[in-house]
Amino acid sequence: MNKIWIIIQREFLVRVKKKSFILLTILMPFLIVGIVALPVWLSTLKSGDVTRVAVIDTDGSYQSLFTENEDDIVFTSFVAAEPDIQLQVRQLLDKDDDVVMYCQGSIADGSVTLYSDGEVPKAVERYATKHLTQALRKARLAEFNADDVERITSIVNEEYSVRTVRLDKGGGETESSSDIASFVGLMLSLLIYMFILSYGGMVMQGVSEEKTNRIMEIMVSSVKPFQLMMGKIIGVALVGLFQCFIWIVLVSVLFTVAGTLFGISGAMPDTSAMAAGMNLPAEAASNAPMADVMKILQGMNLVQMVVLFIFYFIGGYLLYASLFAAIGASINEQADSQQFMMPIILLFVFALYAGMFSIENPDGPLAFWCSLIPLTSPVVMMVRLPFDVPLWQIALSLLLLYGTSLLIVWLSAKIYRVGILMYGKKPSFKEMIKWIRYN
């Protein structure tokens, strides 16, 4: 036991003292904060840079539509059309305007064209489309000669808002939101995915380095191969946790600083910005103000989630890291790792996709089976967790995961023990199975 501790210490310190580790650990939070905060910050800026739009409107029917100056769009002039439209547009653009809007005919059966020196700014196009669509709708409704066009218009624009509530057995109600739940679940499963892949890879690299350096023989004359393997796996895990810890601390500090500096409300960034950054459906998130989000987050059993996250995290890492260690011990050089890494990475990518599709249907057969199969369960279960998974499923899935993990650790230790001292032979799966049978 004491020796495992010495090995853990070395594995930890060697990695933590590396320049690349220090650099990545310090820079990463800045990158994260930058990615999240920059768009938020930019969107809060009302830059003095306005887009000047001139409207060519012969009969004046469009003028009433574009009265408000929003999104930094300023309407400078409304002029009647001249015979040579091209020349007129050219003159307007040359004068002072950025965009010229040329409206022909009436709203109901006319056309609108935007001219600009370069690319027409998206904001102008969006603005014009939005207001013209509303006007067109109104005009068309008016053709029915209905009395109350205003009312009909508002009816057409009305959207239903469904309240989603989770009713637990005791009868208590909790606000729920599948969007936010999916988002949280996906974040957790991404976290597990990235952690296992990067730090599992680190384990493999470390083992194969020890093998190619030929230090193994000295090591195994002092400690048991199993101790060496576990020491490395645990040491690397601690490196990962240490890194995560620093990141969490740094990121929260940076957000607080950024928040006070740039006046972004609250220490946490707007969820909508985060969701947008993650390419998630943002509508629901952006509709829910911060307070609602917090309410929903509290509604999900946070303690249970954190505890389960840790359990799946440890089980999944143990399983994959020991697989990686066995591979590292079998190969003679880094280049050989490809053929063994491929199946594992494919499996892992499959798990991630299964997780993503499970968002749509967290209780469907894909989600159910993939959250039981130990190789995919750490990733997929994370997506399901926010949706209240039945207890027996969690228990069964954890049992399977830990049973398999221990089995894989045991098998890997056998492969490892033979593999680390086996040189020159090109490894194959057949060979590795043979090693398991060795004494």
Place this chain on the structure above:
Amino acid sequence: MSNFIEAKDIVKRFSGHTALDGVSVNVPRGKVFGLLGPNGAGKTTLIRIINHITMPDEGSVTFDGHPLRAADVLNIGYLPEERGLYKKMKVGEQAVYLARLKGLSEMDAKRRLQWWFEKFNIMPWWNRKLEELSKGMQQKVQFVITVLHEPQLLIFDEPFSGFDPVNADLLKQEILGLRDKGHTILFSTHNMASVEEICDNIALINHSKVVLQGEVNDVRQRYKENTYRIVIPADKTLPESVEVLSCEEQTGHKVLLVRKPQDESPSAFIIRLAKETDILEFSEQLPSMNDVFIRVVKEDELR
């Protein structure tokens, strides 16, 4: 207990071939024991079994009077044939780490390392990465790491490979010094000259079996071929009947290698020669370990 290691009837099979087939080896306490044999004979496998790295399929190993246990590795220092340390780790840090794995405290390890590093003139390299050191210096570091915890048994697998003559001699002196301090030393080598110089006992392994075992002097006696070196004045000749293997003329005298008939005693032989010529020198030529090695292996192949 005169034997420090007693390996009895060791059998080790790998799928496809038998690496050791009923090998019994006794390593006397406080002696230098040479494990000889051609490549692939099974030396490294035997060393790994004694090192508790692999288990024998059959047979037993007795270590210092008791069956070999996992804890005994703390009393073994092992220098593998394929040298290797962490290339990116600092020399001192790495030496302390490996010493701690052998059960030394950090303080002890540092103190002893200082002594050895100063002795070998590598102290200035303490804070350098291993890959910055020359190959010879890396070898020295590795040797220090092997002996640092002062184990009762030292195992050197091909210790002289990669050393220049000066450092090889330094190493030889260190090995003999360790023996004089009471350590038992087991080493495997192809270098027969070093065997004659420092080994007290040897075992020769060929094709997974021990084909020869014993004290170096006994072995050489056993394989002597009645060869004698005789120096006579240049103008004299030996009797016609004597079988001359080689003859070399030097200023004023001749140096001859002759073979004594099997059934004639050395004194009868010398009297017979003395009748014809003056004898300036007369000495028996024992076969070198190299000759013994080649002869035994060849005879074994023929069987």
